[in-house]
Amino acid sequence: MAYDNTCKYLAETYPEEFAKWLLSTDTSNIQVLKTELNLEPIRADSVTFLQTSNQILHIEFQTQPQSTPPLDFRMLSYYVILKKQYGCDIEQVIVFLQPSNSEMVFKTEYVDKNTRHKYRVIRLWEEDSAPLLNNPALLPLAALAKSNSPESLLQQVANAVDMIEESEEQKNISACTQILAGLRFDRSLINQLFREEIMQESVIYQDIIQRGEQRGKKQEALQLITRLLTRRISNLNSEIQQRINALSTTQLEDLGEALLDFTSQNDLTSWLDNNS
Incomplete structure (x- = not known):
């Protein structure tokens, strides 16, 4: 859950950057929706809703494709309730963080006898790293992107994190990067490239520790x-x-x-x- 919550933190802290990445649009009028959708038994801390001037961007981050109820049905459920509540266009994206051969990571629609509902899927390990490396908010995701030399890519990410000028932002982006990099790299390599004390001082790291204690x-x-x-x-x-x-x-x-x-x-x- 720490991985999913890290991505949720990033999307809600940098909504404009995530909207630009996923919608290919520049807009400064984006609201993070803190909305209760009453989707029992659907519960997902990794869900983020961003409202632009004319649509809602629903992002769901996943490390594993297994889910109860299944992810494709969840996307339909969210769509119906969001549509009823807000009445605007809705763009839905599942971002899978970790490579998998599961059929679910290749599905882009829910199909039933009388229903067909489409959504987008991003398999991060197939994504070009360049657009992610060029945006500080997306650097943690860049570590999981496509690369012929993953270790070199992680070094590039670490170098880019070091270039962030604002101290608090650097701490939090570094912490997020180290957390997500754990899905792909040994902790020893991560520790070589990143300063652990920066991670421990960050807001997101402390939040994850607190959530873990509460769970x-x-x-x-x-x-x-x-x-x-x-x-x-x-x-x-x-x-x-x-x-x-x-x-x-x-x-x-x-x-x-x-x-x-x-x-x-x-x-x-x-x-x-x-x-x-």
Whole structure:
């Protein structure tokens, strides 16, 4: 998830650069949409929505093609809800970060009996590195682009990062580059070319560490609550387990107190209906 969240950070910090790259258009009137689309059970921290003057750019970053529900269906779901909510043109792009032979990375549409929905796919390992190297906001992605000599490409990226004049921007771009480079290169090579202390001082690195700690706390709480519920009201069916998995850490803590009064699965279902 750190890889996807890194790309999301970049797209939301540099929306104009990403719109220019993916839409081939220059515009300064771009808004990052922080919108709740109520797409349960669709959850994706890697989703970014950029609204230009006449359309929405929906970007989804993925390291792995596996997803529940499948990515092609997710793109259709997002499209329908965005269209209903905003009523404008929508350009959808999935950016795959890591090479894969999965059929999903080559699919560009969702097809059902009565429905066909198209979207764009970028396989980053097939992309020309030059446009990415020429834009500081896209340097982290350049490390994953097409190259006959990946190590030389990473050196070029490192040199370009060193040329960034603004100190805070350099720290954050360096951190993002080092994180994404981990998908392709050994950590020893990355450490040779980049200063680790710059990464640790960056905003994005600290944010990822914090997110990791939060996910760790939630996972611990989830495991404990599941064990307690199983002992108290027997096995949980898959639907109930999914609803519990979707709870926040605070909600799990509240459930831990409430379950002491449960005598049946109906009590749990009622609590979820009132608190989810």
